[in-house]
Structures are given as C-alpha cells and as structure tokens.
Amino acid sequence: MNHPHAPLRLNVGFIVKQRIGYSRNFSFDFASLLLAPDLELQNFTGNAEVSRTQKGLLARVGLNASTTVSCVRCLTPFQLELHTRFTELFVELLHKASEIELVLPEDGHIDLGPIAWEYFNLEIPINPICKPDCKGLCPICGENLNHTQCGHKIDDVDPRLKILKNLLPKL
Ligand SMILES: [Zn+2]
Numbered sequence: 369m370n371h372p373h374a375p376l377r378l379n380v381g382f383i384v385k386q387r388i389g390y391s392r393n394f395s396f397d398f399a400s401l402l403l404a405p406d407l408e409l410q411n412f413t414g415n416a417e418v419s420r421t422q423k424g425l426l427a428r429v430g431l432n433a434s435t436t437v438s439c440v441r442c443l444t445p446f447q448l449e450l451h452t453r454f455t456e457l458f459v460e461l462l463h464k465a466s467e468i469e470l471v472l473p474e475d476g477h478i479d480l481g482p483i484a485w486e487y488f489n490l491e492i493p494i495n496p497i498c499k500p501d502c503k504g505l506c507p508i509c510g511e512n513l514n515h516t517q518c519g520h521k522i523d524d525v526d527p528r529l530k531i532l533k534n535l536l537p538k539l
Pocket residue numbers: 439440441442443444497498499502503504
C-alpha cells in the first residue's frame with residue numbers, strides 16, 4: 369500500500385487471469401487516513417475480498433473508522449464511529465456493464481477510495497450529537513451545561529419581564 373494519494377487503490381489485475389471463484393483478501397490498517405477530497409478518518413481498519421466472477425471482479429468490502437465531528441448542541445468536537453459494508457462489481461471491458469456496475473479499469477487497479485467516501489458520508493448524521501442526553505450550551509452565558517451548572521434559568525423568565533429588561537439599559 370504505497371499510494372499515499374490513493375490508499376485504497378488495489379492492484380487486482382492478476383485476479384482477472386485466475387479461474388472463476390478465485391478470491392483474494394486485502395486488509396487495511398491506517399492510524400489516520402484522508403479520503404479525498406475532505407474526509408479525515410482515524411483508526412481505519414477493514415478488508416476487501418475480491419473474487420473473480422464470470423463478468424469481472426466482485427469486491428466485498430467492510431470498513432471501520434472514526435472521524436471528528438462537532439456536536440450541534442454543545443459545539444464540542446467528538447469522535448464518531450463509522451462502519452460500512454458494500455459490494456461492488458467491476459465488469460471487464462469485454463462485457464457490458466449495467467448502470468449500477470463499474471467498469472474494471474484497463475490498468476488492473478481498482479480504487480475503493482471514492483466509493484468508501486460516499487458510503488462513509490452516508491453514515492455521518494447532518495446534526496451529530498455527542499450523546500443522546502447532551503444538555504447543550506446555556507443561551508445566556510454560553511457555558512457547556514454538560515460540565516457546568518451556571519444557574520441561569522432559561523425557561524421561567526416571563527416574556528413580558530424580558531421586554532422590560534431589554535428596555536432598561538436604554539433608560
Ligand atoms: Zn454535545
């Protein structure tokens with residue numbers, strides 16, 4: 369795996385020459401990894417089993433990693449665990465690939481990176497939360513209510529008093 373720009377690019381050309389049913393396992397283990405263009409991953413592990421089929425090569429892939437995201441409630445960065453599994457058929461050029469199939473490149477290398485990028489992004493929620501009961505930030509002082517009890521009461525301020533309060537500094 370000496371392809372820092374395409375760490376999930378596999379040389380599978382030799383499998384095409386094997387009998388149908390032949391398979392080969394590739395395993396991955398990276399402390400950190402950038403999936404182009406923008407996905408920073410840590411503790412990346414996984415494997416890809418690539419088998420020779422009648423039409424081409426079938427890749428069965430399972431990947432695990434974690435990525436840093438910010439909690440939408442308390443704005444604290446945290447590690448989100450990601451797990452994905454997918455199967456892709458890379459069809460040899462002499463066969464016609466259907467719309468959902470990929471073509472096996474002539475150089476005999478397949479790059480799982482862009483596919484993994486898509487699957488991992490599906491796993492990342494639009495509004496990540498660090499823990500289900502995250503208390504968020506105090507809207508008055510901005511303290512992280514998971515760690516601090518600032519004592520501000522948020523819900524029981526009478527809205528009419530609030531208006532008065534806003535007027536006071538102007539008097
Ligand atoms: Zn949080």
